[in-house]
Amino acid sequence: MHTKTDSSIQSSAEALRYPWENHPGPDQVVEVMPGVLWARLKLPFRLNHVNIYLLADGDGWAMVDAGFGNEESIAAWTTLFEGPLKGVKITRLIVTHSHPDHVGLAGWVTERFTCPLYMSQVEYLQSVYHQNRGTEERRNAQRKFFLRHGMDENLAEQLLSRGQDYLKRVSILPPSYHRISHGDEVVIGTRRFKVITGGGHALDQVMLYCADDKLFLSADQVLSKISPNVSVWAVEPEQNSLGEYLFSLASLTTTLPYDVMVLPGHGVPFYGLKTRIKQLADHHEERCRLIADACRHVPQTSKALVPVVFHKHTLDPHQMGFAAGELIAHVNYMLVEGRLTSEVADGVLRFRTT
Numbered sequence: 248m249h250t251k252t253d254s255s256i257q258s259s260a261e262a263l264r265y266p267w268e269n270h271p272g273p274d275q276v277v278e279v280m281p282g283v284l285w286a287r288l289k290l291p292f293r294l295n296h297v298n299i300y301l302l303a304d305g306d307g308w309a310m311v312d313a314g315f316g317n318e319e320s321i322a323a324w325t326t327l328f329e330g331p332l333k334g335v336k337i338t339r340l341i342v343t344h345s346h347p348d349h350v351g352l353a354g355w356v357t358e359r360f361t362c363p364l365y366m367s368q369v370e371y372l373q374s375v376y377h378q379n380r381g382t383e384e385r386r387n388a389q390r391k392f393f394l395r396h397g398m399d400e401n402l403a404e405q406l407l408s409r410g411q412d413y414l415k416r417v418s419i420l421p422p423s424y425h426r427i428s429h430g431d432e433v434v435i436g437t438r439r440f441k442v443i444t445g446g447g448h449a450l451d452q453v454m455l456y457c458a459d460d461k462l463f464l465s466a467d468q469v470l471s472k473i474s475p476n477v478s479v480w481a482v483e484p485e486q487n488s489l490g491e492y493l494f495s496l497a498s499l500t501t502t503l504p505y506d507v508m509v510l511p512g513h514g515v516p517f518y519g520l521k522t523r524i525k526q527l528a529d530h531h532e533e534r535c536r537l538i539a540d541a542c543r544h545v546p547q548t549s550k551a552l553v554p555v556v557f558h559k560h561t562l563d564p565h566q567m568g569f570a571a572g573e574l575i576a577h578v579n580y581m582l583v584e585g586r587l588t589s590e591v592a593d594g595v596l597r598f599r600t601t
């Protein structure tokens with residue numbers, strides 16, 4: 248009888264809850280708990296914002312993620328540092344991963360506050376890689392990758408033309424950084440955070456967990472309402488990024504308690520981490536099931552599978568680029584799991600359900 252009562256308490260505690268109905272406005276910061284502040288900067292995409300967190304750190308604050316590297320983000324920070332954050336000193340910048348909405352203003356923040364940058368080694372080097380990626384050889388490798396997955400020259404060219412402006416979206420990366428690695432303990436003010444890293448969305452994304460306050464900064468690994476992009480790119484055509492992502496989700500489920508407050512990189516803070524993780528894993532399994540059905544009788548290319556999974560026949564090049572990358576992540580995962588086999592004809596890959 249006790250067991251029953253306990254499990255019902257636990258299951259209601261595992262329900263998704265969002266303690267804040269409203270996100271901070273452009274001239275506001277929200278106190279999540281004493282010594283933890285939440286700010287939100289606009290992004291020029293359909294995903295239209297990124298969350299930034301500030302953690303009390305002695306006589307100043309540690310900043311987690313910097314925002315997108317454009318003039319609007321600099322103006323937004325200026326508004327905050329002249330308003331609710333007036334006189335605030337940033338002691339250090341921790342960047343969770345190399346995507347431009349998170350690392351974009353790292354150079355600007357560290358220069359303005361003369362503070363150090365903390366990142367995982369892989370994410371720092373990945374940022375360096377992205378800053379230098381526009382070479383002709385890499386474009387050719389990317390083109391061949393798209394053709395191999397069933398796209399025509401025209402579509403490949405359209406996809407190649409996007410994403411070439413990474414440099415315009417980031418300030419110059421600081422030339423040195425402090426490495427943080429999975430399992431490290433980082434003391435920030437009076438709190439001790441365990442560093443957890445995970446793959447899938449980025450190569451080695453940093454998350455921070457404070458056991459005493461049951462506080463989990465999940466970066467983009469576990470988002471409150473959307474499913475983080477999990478893709479494969481030409482630089483590592485056989486990467487099992489979905490396998491890495493699901494592995495990371497499973498390990499978060501087993502290592503963290505169920506009642507942590509989650510502070511994600513996009514969306515709003517929430518409770519119900521394990522419920523959310525289950526939803527995300529189920530979402531990917533559903534996509535795998537659709538792919539398996541479509542490849543049961545006739546082998547299919549990744550290009551042909553995009554509308555099967557994304558239920559949309561016209562995607563603009565930006566959407567198509569992400570959709571193709573996500574699709575290939577599912578296909579690669581299913582190959583590793585033995586759920587698909589691949590065959591090549593005329594240089595084009597096709598997949599068949601086993």
Ligand SMILES: [Zn+2]
Pocket residue numbers: 297346348349467512513
């Ligand atoms: Zn992000």
